[in-house]
Amino acid sequence: MNIIFILIGISLLVAVTFLGAFLWAVRSGQYEDDYTPSVRVLFDDEE
Amino acid sequence: MPTTATAIHTHVACTHCGDECPDEPLLFAEQPFCCQGCQAVYELLNANNLCTYYRLDERPGQKVREVELPSRFDYLDQESVQAQLLAFRSDTLAKLTLTIPQMHCASCIWLLENLHKLNPGVSESRVNFLRKELTVSYLPSQTSLKDVVKLLAAVGYEPQITLAELGAQSHHGNRTLYYKLGLAGFCFGNVMLLAFPDYLSFIEQLQAEFGRFFGYLSLVLALPVLLVSARGFYESAWQGLKQRYINLDFPISLGLTALFLTSLFDILTQRGPGYLDSFTGLVFFMLIGKWVQQRTYEALRFDRDFTSYFPVAVTLLTTEGEKSVSVKELQVGNRILVRNQEVIPADAILMRGTGQIDYSFVSGESVPVAKLTGEVVYAGGRQVGEAVELEVVREVSQGYLTQLWNNPAFQKAEKQTLETYANKVGRYFVAVTLVLALSSILYWYPKDTHMAMRAFTSVLVIACPCALSLATPFAMGAALRVFGRRKFYLKNSAVVETLGRADTIVFDKTGTLTDTHRSEVRYVGLPLQPAEMQLIAALAQQSTHPLSQRLAKELGNGEVVKGEILGEGTEEGNLLKENSPFTTSQVHHFTELPGQGLSGVVAGREVKVGSAAFVCAKPKAQQGPEHSADTRQSRVYVAVDGENLGCFVFYNVYREHMQKVLQTLGKRYHLAMLSGDNNTEQERLRGLFGPKAELRFWQSPQDKLDYVAALRQQGRTVIMVGDGLNDAGALQQADAGIALTDTLSNFSPACDAILDASSFGQFATFLRFSQNCLQVVLATFILSFGYNGIGLGLAVQGKFTPIVSAILMPISSLSVMLFATLLVRFTAYRNKL
Numbered sequence: 001m002n003i004i005f006i007l008i009g010i011s012l013l014v015a016v017t018f019l020g021a022f023l024w025a026v027r028s029g030q031y032e033d034d035y036t037p038s039v040r041v042l043f044d045d046e047e
Numbered sequence: 048m049p050t051t052a053t054a055i056h057t058h059v060a061c062t063h064c065g066d067e068c069p070d071e072p073l074l075f076a077e078q079p080f081c082c083q084g085c086q087a088v089y090e091l092l093n094a095n096n097l098c099t100y101y102r103l104d105e106r107p108g109q110k111v112r113e114v115e116l117p118s119r120f121d122y123l124d125q126e127s128v129q130a131q132l133l134a135f136r137s138d139t140l141a142k143l144t145l146t147i148p149q150m151h152c153a154s155c156i157w158l159l160e161n162l163h164k165l166n167p168g169v170s171e172s173r174v175n176f177l178r179k180e181l182t183v184s185y186l187p188s189q190t191s192l193k194d195v196v197k198l199l200a201a202v203g204y205e206p207q208i209t210l211a212e213l214g215a216q217s218h219h220g221n222r223t224l225y226y227k228l229g230l231a232g233f234c235f236g237n238v239m240l241l242a243f244p245d246y247l248s249f250i251e252q253l254q255a256e257f258g259r260f261f262g263y264l265s266l267v268l269a270l271p272v273l274l275v276s277a278r279g280f281y282e283s284a285w286q287g288l289k290q291r292y293i294n295l296d297f298p299i300s301l302g303l304t305a306l307f308l309t310s311l312f313d314i315l316t317q318r319g320p321g322y323l324d325s326f327t328g329l330v331f332f333m334l335i336g337k338w339v340q341q342r343t344y345e346a347l348r349f350d351r352d353f354t355s356y357f358p359v360a361v362t363l364l365t366t367e368g369e370k371s372v373s374v375k376e377l378q379v380g381n382r383i384l385v386r387n388q389e390v391i392p393a394d395a396i397l398m399r400g401t402g403q404i405d406y407s408f409v410s411g412e413s414v415p416v417a418k419l420t421g422e423v424v425y426a427g428g429r430q431v432g433e434a435v436e437l438e439v440v441r442e443v444s445q446g447y448l449t450q451l452w453n454n455p456a457f458q459k460a461e462k463q464t465l466e467t468y469a470n471k472v473g474r475y476f477v478a479v480t481l482v483l484a485l486s487s488i489l490y491w492y493p494k495d496t497h498m499a500m501r502a503f504t505s506v507l508v509i510a511c512p513c514a515l516s517l518a519t520p521f522a523m524g525a526a527l528r529v530f531g532r533r534k535f536y537l538k539n540s541a542v543v544e545t546l547g548r549a550d551t552i553v554f555d556k557t558g559t560l561t562d563t564h565r566s567e568v569r570y571v572g573l574p575l576q577p578a579e580m581q582l583i584a585a586l587a588q589q590s591t592h593p594l595s596q597r598l599a600k601e602l603g604n605g606e607v608v609k610g611e612i613l614g615e616g617t618e619e620g621n622l623l624k625e626n627s628p629f630t631t632s633q634v635h636h637f638t639e640l641p642g643q644g645l646s647g648v649v650a651g652r653e654v655k656v657g658s659a660a661f662v663c664a665k666p667k668a669q670q671g672p673e674h675s676a677d678t679r680q681s682r683v684y685v686a687v688d689g690e691n692l693g694c695f696v697f698y699n700v701y702r703e704h705m706q707k708v709l710q711t712l713g714k715r716y717h718l719a720m721l722s723g724d725n726n727t728e729q730e731r732l733r734g735l736f737g738p739k740a741e742l743r744f745w746q747s748p749q750d751k752l753d754y755v756a757a758l759r760q761q762g763r764t765v766i767m768v769g770d771g772l773n774d775a776g777a778l779q780q781a782d783a784g785i786a787l788t789d790t791l792s793n794f795s796p797a798c799d800a801i802l803d804a805s806s807f808g809q810f811a812t813f814l815r816f817s818q819n820c821l822q823v824v825l826a827t828f829i830l831s832f833g834y835n836g837i838g839l840g841l842a843v844q845g846k847f848t849p850i851v852s853a854i855l856m857p858i859s860s861l862s863v864m865l866f867a868t869l870l871v872r873f874t875a876y877r878n879k880l
Contacts, residue, residue: 011240
């Protein structure tokens with residue numbers, strides 16, 4: 001059953017990657033404004 | 048012209064702003080416009096292929112109101128101002144964030160993000176819609192800050208650049224909550240997975256083999272939650288303790304500590320898996336509550352800084368000539384120049400020119416006060432008319448207004464801004480919990496020491512009032528959103544509580560109960576010929592004075608002379624715009640004596656419009672109906688070719704729905720009305736307010752403040768409704784100060800809530816809804832106590848196992864969130880909000 005240790009280790013690693021991605025997203029300001037982008041995306045056709 | 052003739056009776060909406068056009072709309076590219084300003088914006092956008100603006104949203108424009116003062120933005124060229132405003136600056140790029148309160152729809156976002164098409168020097172512009180901010184990057188080599196701001200003003204989005212902004216602080220502090228939330232979520236998920244073997248006790252073999260490993264791993268995962276995510280609760284509890292005050296975070300911290308220590312002990316001594324999944328879960332749910340709270344606040348964030356009202360730069364007169372300096376640099380003895388429509392930045396002595404100071408911000412008196420050379424003028428007044436030269440006698444920070452604001456009487460008695468209710472309940476909660484925990488120890492100790500410890504910690508754990516802490520943010524957050532949709536903006540959720548508890552409502556009269564924009568105009572005097580009306584309208588159009596504008600509009604609509612010349616008049620109106628001899632350029636020798644009146648020669652006839660003294664040297668007694676000191680009305684006299692014709696009387700009109708609102712409120716509240724005016728309208732107001740209400744006249748801002756303070760001394764909870772300008776002190780003094788305003792961009796620093804004038808009719812419903820919201824919070828408290836009761840029942844018996852905790856805790860948190868939100872929504876629905 002030693003495989004459990006490895007599996008848990010891997011699963012934690014994956015989870016930590018996602019946590020890192022989330023922290024990076026916050027850091028890069030993606031959570032500063034969650035309304036404007038939803039409108040902005042509609043403009044591209046209007047150029 | 049048949050097309051326009053039909054248009055007259057079918058309310059043409061302006062292509063730009065959507066306002067109703069006057070009877071003879073300006074036409075450009077076959078589109079109707081209500082005014083030159085709107086047309087100018089359209090022309091500019093049209094020339095740059097930006098008319099998509101008008102397709103994205105229905106009538107997105109803002110009426111362009113301001114009179115363009117060419118030198119208004121000159122201060123932006125100043126080095127010190129730029130240094131403070133610009134966030135980043137190099138030779139090739141400059142970047143700054145501007146607040147633009149006018150933005151309100153998708154079209155606004157689109158236009159503002161396409162600024163580079165209007166000014167190639169702008170490299171990028173990004174909107175943060177929720178904060179109403181625009182971040183602009185531009186190339187200093189091609190354009191300047193002044194040009195960018197001028198462009199924004201030209202398209203109707205003049206940024207709000209104020210002193211407050213000059214001492215700018217960015218708001219990036221709230222990212223920490225996201226970090227904490229993410230971390231807690233991550234740890235909670237993983238700890239829960241590791242705790243699964245416990246939940247499913249049939250995998251006993253697995254548990255025996257890996258229990259220890261899982262335990263230690265959970266401990267490692269729970270540590271960052273304790274140290275980072277839960278830190279805020281400990282800090283808040285500690286802050287409270289230092290001030291000898293037990294807030295809701297204290298029992299939360301106590302419970303969290305008990306949870307963690309018990310788990311630590313259990314895991315290290317191999318007794319069991321501990322409660323770490325409950326621990327991380329609780330922190331996660333409570334952080335979600337905090338996040339909801341923060342988002343609601345952010346959406347409602349408004350500028351409370353009084354410095355917003357002051358001009359940023361003033362024109363300093365030096366020996367070398369005029370110089371624009373920042374207000375902060377102003378010193379006693381400086382000579383300054385204040386132009387038409389500019390605010391006086393500091394107390395000063397009038398040195399040259401005729402002052403016509405509009406003190407409506409300070410005293411509520413909208414009629415300008417004449418000041419002669421040598422007299423003192425106070426900060427906060429607005430000069431109307433010619434430019435005046437002033438000598439500063441007191442520095443800005445010591446000015447009258449600032450004093451008024453810094454007056455200790457104006458500071459609210461350290462108002463508990465957060466969930467006063469919850470904190471109060473929380474205190475009793477702690478007492479009950481501690482008593483229960485101690486008695487369970489006393490009960491168990493003689494029988495079973497281990498059980499005693501277990502019961503003790505379980506009580507502390509289950510007593511953690513996390514559901515309680517979630518109830519208020521969710522209920523109040525939902526309530527604030529309901530209010531926000533109805534254009535009633537509250538500073539924070541504590542205001543809902545205050546509104547719900549209030550028993551007295553004090554109204555200000557001027558600008559609050561009366562609607563200055565809808566004043567009724569009547570004409571008294573010799574009958575006016577249509578041609579004469581056009582003469583007067585043409586002259587009045589030249590002036591920016593509110594009464595002149597109003598008069599020009601009324602005459603244009605032909606409303607004053609009740610339809611009798613409507614057809615003919617509008618026909619002439621069309622002529623007026625196109626080929627009549629009375630186009631604006633045909634007004635010769637136009638002079639405007641500020642505060643007195645206008646005169647000019649229109650189509651060869653001399654026209655005078657203005658005060659009685661100005662129009663006719665000796666006003667005849669029979670000119671008006673009677674010469675009363677009725678301040679309810681303002682009069683504008685007219686004369687053509689030296690012959691006095693009569694006067695236009697502007698009556699004050701009360702707001703729509705006022706009677707209904709006052710009637711409803713009168714049944715449940717003690718009402719009072721304060722007015723800075725005289726008591727000519729006492730009868731009418733008495734009828735509206737009912738016999739019990741207190742009506743006070745001749746009230747100065749200080750009187751209003753004192754009155755509200757006296758009411759509060761009697762133990763009443765007072766709501767003050769004012770326009771937020773002349774009664775700022777009283778608004779601040781009241782338990783809840785509500786500013787009633789027609790333009791939402793006019794924030795008042797003192798108020799707790801802003802009510803859009805169009806929603807005034809629902810004011811009584813708002814108050815009832817606030818009361819209902821309090822009931823919802825109480826109901827949610829009862830629900831959460833129910834959970835706590837069940838938990839406590841198990842805890843004192845020592846039956847509170849990790850699995851019970853893992854089920855009960857999340858269920859209680861989630862159901863409280865749901866219950867609070869749904870119940871508030873339902874209440875709103877029932878109140879038809």
